Amino acid sequence: MSDKKAQLTVDGIDGTIEMPVLSGTLGPDVVDVGKLTGKGLFTYDPGFVSTAACESKITYIDGAKGQLLHRGYPIEQLAEQSDYLETCYLLMNGELPSAEEKREYVETIMNHTMVHESIVNFFKGFRYDAHPMAMMCGVVGALASFYHDSLDINDPEHRRISAHRLIAKMPTLAAMCYKHSKGQPFMYPDNNLGYAENFLHMMFGNPCEPSTIDPIVAKAMDVIFLLHADHEQNASTSTVRLAGSSGANPFACISSGIAALWGPAHGGANEAVLNMLQEIGDESRIDEYVAKAKDKNDPFRLMGFGHRVYKNFDPRSRVMQGICDEVLGAMGAENDPLLRIAKKLEKIALEDEYFVEKKLYPNVDFYSGIIMKAIGIPTDMFTVIFATGRTAGWIAHWNEMISNPYKIGRPRQLYTGYTQRDYMPLDKRK
Secondary structure, eight states: OOSOEEEEOOTTSOSOEEEEEEOOSSSOOEEOOGGGGGGTOOOOOGGGTTOOOOOOSSEEEETTTTEEEETTEEHHHHHHHOOHHHHHHHHHHSSOOOHHHHHHHHHHHHTTOOOOTTHHHHHHTSOTTOOHHHHHHHHHHHGGGTOGGGOOTTOHHHHHHHHHHHHHHHHHHHHHHHHHHHTOOOOOOOTTSOHHHHHHHHHHOBTTBOOOOOHHHHHHHHHHHHHTSOOSSOHHHHHHHHHHTTTOOHHHHHHHHHHHHTSTTTTTHHHHHHHHHHHHOSGGGHHHHHHHHHOTTOOOOOTTBSOSSOSSOOHHHHHHHHHHHHHHHHHTOTTOHHHHHHHHHHHHHHHOHHHHHTTOOBOHHHHHHHHHHHHTOOGGGHHHHHHHHHHHHHHHHHHHHHTSOOOOOOOOOOOOSOOOOOOOOGGGOO
16 A cells, blocks of 8 residues: 545535555556445446456556566566466466476366266257357356365365366367267367367367377467466456355356356457458458448448557467467468458558557457467357466456455446335326
8 A cells, every 4th residue: 555645525525535545566556435435425437447346466457568467477478488277377376387386287287177977968958059158158157066075165275176177177168069069079188188289189089080180270279278368357357256256156156257258349359350251251342341440430340450458559469470370371271261351451450551550450359260260160169269268367366356355246336217206006007
């Protein structure tokens, strides 16, 4: 806490309300408005864009600088030198692991990749064309019915075991969603493979022959998971924290995060990129759609360009750009019509004065959508993969909250409905 104070005067309230100003290690100072309730006042902040709902040590974003730090480490360094599971360890534990700690952690996660055979029955209850996110919401929440041995949220060991289970089983469940939609047999995990390799094996493998996984594609998948691992107090992470503040079990909390991520304004951005490319349809129509994007009176918007938080550039997109080129080359996908449109749009966004001036650079969703399309992942699976990667951040934030004193979330409101009125009997109503 700093020595600074904020003062507020309000008509009709005697005196000045003095509020402490809190300072973090990075970022702007924060006015503690907790005393306002005692004065009969609340703050009004739709979307919570000016409100800090918690204190956290996990992730820091500076949108003006294009900076994303996990426990102080720049995302670019983690993406280039680390891997997804090591980043999961970092988010949960606060420090990078030693060689022995990493070996034990990876072994623990891989030993938890299988799911109970009864989970198969849940998938049998879904229509073949059910949206994968609908299935993920259901089956992740249902995991709580299988693990009564570790649901005491006040026990640090139970929280640790639940975190391991969730991070380990999400790729298995995600792949099962895909296999169900295809009518193909589910693939058991192969714990001799790495995390991303194992996911691709369960997605695209079949029981009739050994899986062959391109290391470039496996690396790209691992980077996609890593770049989506956490992004501070976004809608889904805040949802997980709010659900967790009620004392709900971690599986229910992560399921609530999946539901929030399902919204097209949050997790559906990379799916929207592919839908946009399909709408454009042909390279000959790119100029037409670029003109529409520049027209303030036209509702069309180019998806996958710019970012609400990053006002300069998305640091994750620079990593993904290089990975994207590698994957397209490895998959021989340069001649795919939609991917040709995407690459031409990328060139325009990086060179056109309109896009450069407005900082409408290609973001992480643009590149991840292209990569997953090249790999052969259908668009309705994109958000499921986002959820798989984001599980590490969700569970880290949930654990951080439960590990410290916390209150149940209870946002206030500005009520604009009727004042009190008397009930009118039915026979006297007009």
